[in-house]
Amino acid sequence: MSISRRKFIGAGAAAAASLTLDRTARADVLRTSVGWEARSAGRPVVVASANGIRGVARAYDMITRQNADTLDAIIAGVNIQELDPDDQSVGLGGLPNEEGVVQLDASCMHGPTRRAGAVAALEDIATPSLVAKAVMDHTDHIMLVGAGAKKFALEMGFKEQNLLTDKSRRDWLRWKACLNPADAWLDSAPPPLMSSLSIDDPLHVKFTTGTINMNAVNAGGDMSSVTTTSGLSWKVPGRIGDSPIVGAGQYCDNTVGAAGSTGRGEANIKVCGAFLIVEMMRQGMSPDQACMRTIDRVIAMTERRLLDNGRPLFDLQFYALAKDGRFGSATAYEGSSFAVADSQGARLIPMPFKFARSERPQMPSVSCRRA
Numbered sequence: 001m002s003i004s005r006r007k008f009i010g011a012g013a014a015a016a017a018s019l020t021l022d023r024t025a026r027a028d029v030l031r032t033s034v035g036w037e038a039r040s041a042g043r044p045v046v047v048a049s050a051n052g053i054r055g056v057a058r059a060y061d062m063i064t065r066q067n068a069d070t071l072d073a074i075i076a077g078v079n080i081q082e083l084d085p086d087d088q089s090v091g092l093g094g095l096p097n098e099e100g101v102v103q104l105d106a107s108c109m110h111g112p113t114r115r116a117g118a119v120a121a122l123e124d125i126a127t128p129s130l131v132a133k134a135v136m137d138h139t140d141h142i143m144l145v146g147a148g149a150k151k152f153a154l155e156m157g158f159k160e161q162n163l164l165t166d167k168s169r170r171d172w173l174r175w176k177a178c179l180n181p182a183d184a185w186l187d188s189a190p191p192p193l194m195s196s197l198s199i200d201d202p203l204h205v206k207f208t209t210g211t212i213n214m215n216a217v218n219a220g221g222d223m224s225s226v227t228t229t230s231g232l233s234w235k236v237p238g239r240i241g242d243s244p245i246v247g248a249g250q251y252c253d254n255t256v257g258a259a260g261s262t263g264r265g266e267a268n269i270k271v272c273g274a275f276l277i278v279e280m281m282r283q284g285m286s287p288d289q290a291c292m293r294t295i296d297r298v299i300a301m302t303e304r305r306l307l308d309n310g311r312p313l314f315d316l317q318f319y320a321l322a323k324d325g326r327f328g329s330a331t332a333y334e335g336s337s338f339a340v341a342d343s344q345g346a347r348l349i350p351m352p353f354k355f356a357r358s359e360r361p362q363m364p365s366v367s368c369r370r371a
Contacts, residue, residue: 043218044063047319047338047339047340048212051339053339055081071226082126088168089210089229090212090228093163093164093167095210095233096168097239101237102230103230105118105121105128105243107250108250111223116136116142117141118246120146121149123150124161125154125159132228132244172234175233210230211263212227213225213226214226214227215319217323224258225258229262241266242268242269248269248273257281257320259321261319262317263332268316271298278320280294287321288328288352290320290328291320294318294330298312299354313361317332330353332353334356
């Protein structure tokens with residue numbers, strides 16, 4: 001079997017890099033990265049978190065049928081979730097902070113022009129991804145926050161609206177009614193395991209996280225990335241996670257690839273996860289390998305109060321797309337999927353994982369004052 005010089009060098013670099021991992025982590029990386037070529041049908045490709053399954057289909061259609069710019073396409077993809085009042089993870093209907101106010105974050109990068117934009121703690125505007133792009137397109141800045149971000153959005157013609165739906169308000173009031181030792185303050189008991197699921201039991205209230213990351217490459221190899229979120233539910237007002245931080249919540253280098261994340265933003269910020277994944281792909285790792293290695297790095301940088309026998313008391317997912325169309329992902333715990341759209345259609349694919357579902361720590365539930 002013949003092998004090209006590029007593939008030989010890339011395989012050697014990936015193998016050399018994997019030698020720095022401990023034995024368990026190295027086995028995870030090698031096991032989950034096998035078969036990536038079978039998962040890549042070539043460019044164009046759009047990848048996203050699982051809640052972006054409708055979005056990747058729309059973005060892929062725009063790129064292939066309308067010759068749309070990759071950033072315009074993926075922002076149109078995430079707009080589906082931002083404008084869906086039943087999706088409590090982003091935009092309209094997003095779960096609020098501890099004062100009942102929905103504050104949104106987003107960032108984007110455009111590979112061909114090497115530009116970026118971001119907004120954080122944005123209120124009353126349903127599509128923060130579009131406001132982030134407007135920051136990129138119309139200012140010399142990268143990030144606007146809070147009242148300044150809202151003022152800018154209104155000046156750019158975005159419409160102000162109440163983002164707190166009846167469903168999200170009811171969940172917030174339910175949380176307020178509970179004895180909640182697991183809020184964001186450090187003098188509390190250890191927080192419960194993060195969940196991306198909506199609250200459905202008033203006697204068992206958890207923090208929830210919700211984010212959508214989307215990355216795309218077109219037939220010519222141009223790339224873009226975007227991440228948008230309503231952040232951690234019941235958060236301290238003004239808190240932002242990794243989503244609006246370029247290099248953490250998403251990152252794009254048009255010569256290498258793009259990456260992004262969902263899950264506990266505080267853990268990802270400390271390792272600049274999206275940037276780290278792209279740099280590892282630059283060094284020769286496959287997207288799966290780079291994502292799993294970054295999971296290892298997150299765990300290594302996690303405080304002891306958030307670990308149980310070396311296992312994190314939260315989940316975190318990474319998504320990666322290489323310039324040549326290869327894609328990959330990794331999650332801390334078994335059970336997550338991610339969305340892909342390419343010539344084989346839009347579909348969900350199980351994510352490689354660091355720990356089995358059975359290894360997930362069991363956290364105590366939160367009692368409630370009244371039903």
